[in-house]
Amino acid sequence: MDDRPEDFIKKTFVSAFYMTTGLVVLLFLVLAKLNLVKGVLFLIVPIVFFAMFFYMIRLPDAKITKKEKEISREIVFAGRFLIIELESGVPLYNAMINISKNYEVVGRYFKEITDKIDLGTSMEDALNDAVEFIPSNDFRKILWQIINSIRTGSNVAKSLYSVMEQITKDQITEVNKYGKKLNPLAMFYMIIAVILPSLGMTMLIILSSFIHFELSLTILLALAGFLGFVQFMFIALVKFSRPAIEF
16 A cells, blocks of 8 residues: 555545545435434434444455455466476476466566566565565465475475465365355345345335335335345355355
């Protein structure tokens, strides 16, 4: 990030203030028709502000997680490519250059390493710098193994075999866990997003006729918006839970 932590917090505070103002104005227009403006907005404003502030302040963590998933999609293939290159007699430096040309995400980090080496940094120092900033534990394991092999003078390709096998096993385990999660998620979706809305709306319409409660267009639109939000959150939950793995 180009901003210092203090500047980022200030920008987040201001952005949360503007977004809260916009949402409060929108809520005011909706609640004014329902005669619920007094007292309700007083409670909503701080809740909305803190929700917006803590949501936006977590955006850097979300970007780091996104980068980690992008790396996870390529790390197995890039690691195997590196082993094949080294076993073919290609020097480690040239192998990293070849990875940077063939893999978009992982190659970007290897290009930074090779660029530092070209500027005079030793390979070990360049790899150590990369380990500090790369947002992927699996990628760090590969780089640590390369660093250890350079320090001990052992064969890099043979050292990477065990690391790649462990990474592959971990990814298979994540896929199995994701498969087990889908069954309860599907049941939750059927109950919350399909059965409850349909039966709930039917019961609400029937009860409104008995208690003489008028279901206005505003209330129906608000319920439809809430159901749409639930659908969106469920899709986002499934998408977020999916492991970033390709075989």
